[in-house]
Amino acid sequence: MKTLYTPEMAVIKKVIPQTPLETFFELELTERKTLGHKPGQFVEVSIFGLGEAPISVSSAPEPDKPTFELCVRKVGNVTNALLEKKVGDKIGIRGPFGNGFDIAKFKGKDILFIAGGIGLVPLRSLILAVLNRRPDYGRINVLYGCKTPRDLLFKGELKSWECGGSVECLITVDLGDESWQGDVGVITTLIPRVEIDEKKTQAVIVGPPVMYRFVIRELKSRRLPDANIWMSLERKMKCGVGKCGHCQMNDIYVCQDGPVFNYAELKKIPESI
């Protein structure tokens, strides 16, 4: 009997190590044509014998594309095992889950993407979706911050987005090395360098919990209204379907009603940030 908790199988098509800790996967479902996700949604990745972990879908939604992409950082049982997997191996998938970004809200707007560390993974899905219909949007900036140059994800891609001239990327690291010639400092130091139009700019932030407070303060000092700020939150998750209770903040189930929230709404949820 299939239940809420029965995974489907997916075959690993590509494995590309990104950093010593993070690896990129391309997957294909065996029983369905396409995952059918929205940017910002996630799947529960299942390694039998170890458990499940919620992982954001990193590819753009393309209805005809049979594959989808994940980028995973090894931190524990499931993620460690995932990084041992090879092309041709099968893993379990449930989902997609969560609300995802409502891309229609960004039409005709300037978009300021702000990613910290692995936060670029869910953002990439939205960035690619936006780039697929570039003329629909105004100015696009990507601000990306990492601990060290070694931790940068999607390095090649960041360049290619810029090359087209359609996106402006600013990258900073907390701690540089000999070869690093870019910016050094926390991500908030990049914000003064982008143009913000209170009416038009939509800021989309994804990063570790500590980052949000500082980034928001900076954006508020540029008089960006709350309703123009979007973010994706992390919480412990076990089921992904609004039952197990782990992801709850006040009366909100992050796995169902999130992980994407508008800041104006989040402010009403005391346990959120």
Place this chain on the structure above:
Amino acid sequence: MKQFIIKKPKLFELIDKLARETTVIAPVKQENFTSFAPITSAAEIVWGAPQTVIPPKQFLYPQSEDLLAYEFGNGEARITGLNAVKERVLFGVHPCDLNAIGQMDRIWAEKNPDANYLEKRKAITLVGVDCLAPCSSDAICLRLNGLDPKGRFDLFLTDIGSAFYAEAATKKGEALVEGLRAPAKAADGKRLTAVQKKRTALFDKQEKKLLPKYKDLSKLMKANIDHPVWEERGKLCYGCGSCNMVCPTCYCFDVQDYMHVSLVKGVRSRVWDGCMTEEFAKVASGENFREDRSHRLRHRTYRKLNYLYDKWGESFCTGCGRCVKACLTKIVSPLEIANEIYSRKI
């Protein structure tokens, strides 16, 4: 709703027969308490007080339940089937627990229906028995709208002296007592009303008073997120989850995989979990999204009296009193918390 009269000996005979033919689960003696367990005859049943240590939720949503079983062959996982569900009669359930089951029926069916619960639920015939006196000094059911079962049963029995007054809310309930029931007459209805009136007066006298109005509970909670009561009581919390485990409306779970040592097969199980425990909201990075025990106590209380109250229009504490008893430091009683907030305005 259909009303019947069932003679006591007839009902006991029926229980004996059912116990032989199928599984009947009812409260039986366990030391100075009771517990729900399969019975072999009506004589084993403890009617009324004392209450069971844990609620009957375990038969619909077991402490530990396999969600998947899998086997590895050729390096690939193959998902294997799970056990079929058995028909059972859950007998002697008190009104507070009937209400809780009614609430859980909504929770598990909502949005993403949970077949693991719903299949078991379908296979249960739910027989309630009315309480004529509070089951313990911890009971707060009358105050929290838990004493009226509101039709959340297949069959509901009230002892009116010589016989049981039976109400059937479903065809299943009617069918259960087919052949031994007589239609209730006006006189029986009068006796029922008299029994209920006396009982309610007794509960009102014995149960702790709720100072705020029941309908104001949710608002009261919402307005007092920073009340010192959370910090003061939270300081004495063990994070022992007892109040979660014994609560008929706590339903959070953890999921764990258990592999056989041969590494060729395993199961994924869900196990009762509780929002009061240390690791409930803690993620791999070490970040704990509800680290403070006082915040956990608030979360638990809000789930009962605010979040789910607002969503479904009733308190999700049905007043069974089990957490009041279970909590060794006496901090968790939703009624006492509400009273304290109400009388200590900030």
Place this chain on the structure above:
Amino acid sequence: MKPKVGFFSFTSCEGCQLVVLSMADKLLDLLGAVEVVNFREASSYKGEDYDVAIVEGALSTVHEIEEIRAIRKQAKILIAIGACAHIGGINCIRNFDNQFEIKKAVYGERAANFDSILAQPIDAVVKVDYYSRGCPPNRDGEEFVEIVTAILQGKKPYIPNFPVCVQCKMKGNVCTFHKEKPITCLGPVTRAGCNAHCPSYGNACIGCRGLVEEPNLNAHQETLSGAGLTVEESLNFYRMLNGMMEVGK
């Protein structure tokens, strides 16, 4: 290739070895997964070839400290099994008395000749990779095999960090504090994983699996004194097995 396992014994009753040997139905499965190369007293370990060392007992002589260091050098994985190895256990009761008097009581006039020091858990001297907790361990009949399985899988074993009460309640036990004749219990501050073995048999938990990471000892002091225990009696209760932990001190 099956990992090679050595089993070593320090100051203890050697009951943990017995527990492993007595897991009748699981033992065959276990032996199918690992190869046991040593199952003797610690002193005879030398020169053996093993990857995993399973160590029982507390350290209570200088000699034992040298031995555990040598074992740690050889073993890729070191598992401390039982309360003595994990938290010092019952051996630590002696630590709270006059050491000279104790030695004299045990060894008589020749006490000074005996190599005997304050009892300590294994991790007071070397790094321990995994713990199989309890006295005796494996009270629920599963945990030891689960730990070995997890190691074979390359996974961190799941060991709860919540109190015994969670599992005690799941089992539907009458809390020992609520019995007709109440008994005081260490369950609210002790780490679960034994399926509340002792309360399930009508006894109090005596804390054999060690404390949870954040025990609320103030609350427990209130609970114990509410049940009529003096501070002294409460301390002795902890010191039975948890003398080495902060509370015992």
